[in-house]
Amino acid sequence: MPSRPSTLGSVLRGLRSRNDWTLKEMSQRSGIPISTLSKVEHDRLTLTYDKLQQLSQRLNIRMSELFAEGEASATPAVTGRRSIGRLETALRVNTANYDYYYLCTELRQKRMIPNITRVRAKSLAEFGDLVRHSGEEFIYVAEGQVIVHTEYYDPVVLNAGESIYIDSGMGHAYLAGEGCDEAVTVAVMSSEEDDLMASLIHIHGERTQEIEKEVAA
Structure with a gap:
């Protein structure tokens, strides 16, 4: 039978098992409540960026290890793998401008990262510097209106049912349209980068911390 796909919960269970820790011991080491760790291990809860960073720092592991598979096969195989994306099992990452819901996170080393995003920022002054990362991206507006700012083009307004495809290495920002509290x-x-998921999480976290410092100042 094919093995069950890895999830954040199975990664944490494996980490705990390798170190022979009880849930209580992992809670004491990580600073995350036992009840929270238990729900994550049973795939009933995901962790925000702050909590993932806390795990990484306190357990002295790289953030990418929370998303990476074990040793890769020397010869890539056709796996026929699949994943059903649901909001309740998505990895939620909250930032000053967006709420990200990363889907299908049990699939490792994938070259496409699907997500649902709630867009809140309404101006470039509020958003901050344009974002850049490797790869390309496709955005479809499901609800509300989005204003897309890019480094080399004039802003474009997208309404529900419209979409855009861009080079992610070009500076870009998505803003909620006029009269729209938030858009979805x-x-x-997608990217040729092997660790795109961890890279995106890292970008979100850095930007959130920068904005929080600016507000505190």
Whole structure:
């Protein structure tokens, strides 16, 4: 029988098993409540960026290890793998401008990163510097209106049912349209980078911390 796909919960269970820790011991080491760790291990809860960073720092592991598979096969195989994406099992990452819901996170080393995003920022002054990362991305507006700012083009307004495909290495920002409290998009990001998921999480976290420092100042 094919092995069950890895999830964040199975990664944490494996980490705990390798170190022979009880849930209580992992809770004491990580600073995350036992009840939270238990729900994550049973795939009933995901962790925000802050909590993932806390795990990484306190357990002295790289953030990417929370998303990476074990040793890769020397010869890539056709796996026929698949994943059903649901909001309740998505990895949620909250930032100053967006709420990201990363889907299908049990699939490792994938070259496409699907997510649902709630867009809140309404101006470039509020958003901050344009974002850049490797690869390309496709954005479909599911609800509301989105204003897309890019480094080399004039802003474009997208209404529900419209979409855009861009080079992610070009500076870009998505803003909620005029009179729209927030917009909802469905996005797919792709890259030749092996660790795109961890890279995106890292970008979100850095930007959130920068904005929080600016507000505190």
